[in-house]
Structures are given as C-alpha cells and as structure tokens.
Amino acid sequence: MKPMSMRKCRWIWVAPLLATLLGMGACEREEYDHEPPAGQGALAVSNFTGDRVRVYIDGLAAESVAEGKVRYYDLIPGVHRVALDSDDNEASWAGDADILAGRLTVMEVRTDYYGDEFDVRMYFD
Numbered sequence: 634m635k636p637m638s639m640r641k642c643r644w645i646w647v648a649p650l651l652a653t654l655l656g657m658g659a660c661e662r663e664e665y666d667h668e669p670p671a672g673q674g675a676l677a678v679s680n681f682t683g684d685r686v687r688v689y690i691d692g693l694a695a696e697s698v699a700e701g702k703v704r705y706y707d708l709i710p711g712v713h714r715v716a717l718d719s720d721d722n723e724a725s726w727a728g729d730a731d732i733l734a735g736r737l738t739v740m741e742v743r744t745d746y747y748g749d750e751f752d753v754r755m756y757f758d
Contacts, residue, residue: 665737665758667705674732676706676715677758681743682751685720692716698742710734717742717751726751733757 669675680686680698688695690706691714698704709732716727730738737758742751 665703665739667737669707669735669737672709672734673707674710674734675737676708676713676730676732677703677737677739678706678717679703679739679741681741682719682724683744683748684722684724686742686751687718687720689716689718690714705737708732715740717753719744719751722749724749724751726753728753730755 665677665679667675667677676690678686678688678698680700680702683700685697685699687697688704688706690708695706696704697720712729712731714727715730716725718725724744726742730740732738739756739758741754743754744750745752
C-alpha cells in the first residue's frame with residue numbers, strides 16, 4: 634500500500650467540517666410566517682415542550698398548541714395577560730405580552746429539566 638500523500642492528508646479534515654456546518658444549518662427554526670391583519674398585532678406561541686399547551690389570553694381560553702407546533706393569535710395592540718398550562722403535568726406560566734401593531738410577538742415555550750415548569754422566552758419578530 635502506498636502512504637497517503639501529504640497533499641491529501643492536509644485536506645482530509647475538510648469533509649467532517651463541511652458535514653458539521655451543513656448539519657447545523659439544517660437545524661435552524663423556520664421563520665415565523667404570519668402577517669397580522671391591518672391595525673392588529675399577533676402573538677405566536679411556539680411549543681418546544683413534549684406536551685400540549687393550553688393557552689389563555691386575558692382570562693379566556695384560546696386554542697391550545699400541540700407539541701412541536703406554532704399557533705398564531707391575532708390581537709388588538711396593547712398589553713395582554715397570557716397564561717399557559719400543561720395538558721399532562723403541573724407546569725404553568727403567566728405573564729404580560731406586549732402586542733405591537735403590525736408586528737409579531739413570539740413566545741417560545743420550553744420545560745425545565747424535570748418538565749414541571751415552563752421556561753418562556755418572548756421577543757418581537
């Protein structure tokens with residue numbers, strides 16, 4: 634057997650590097666694709682938990698969000714009280730969400746290590 638030439642040895646690390654970089658790009662979350670109606674804003678609840686999440690907006694039950702899904706709620710601009718409740722365990726969260734006219738407020742919902750508390754991150758998209 635002939636030993637691998639130095640030229641080939643220098644470039645052998647490129648293949649694993651390219652595979653890693655391409656794999657990282659494939660794991661990105663899709664853009665949130667929702668345009669609120671004129672004069673309104675929207676809340677996107679993105680469920681990263683392993684459970685269905687029940688959603689309450691200003692004290693009223695809204696449609697729940699299935700595991701791994703995103704649901705959009707068109708709302709009038711202002712501050713809205715949002716409560717989240719797990720379908721299968723005791724995890725819950727409550728807080729205020731600012732809804733801006735023509736903008737999307739994203740609420741990403743995750744659970745802690747034990748799955749008994751929600752960790753919620755909010756930002757504007």
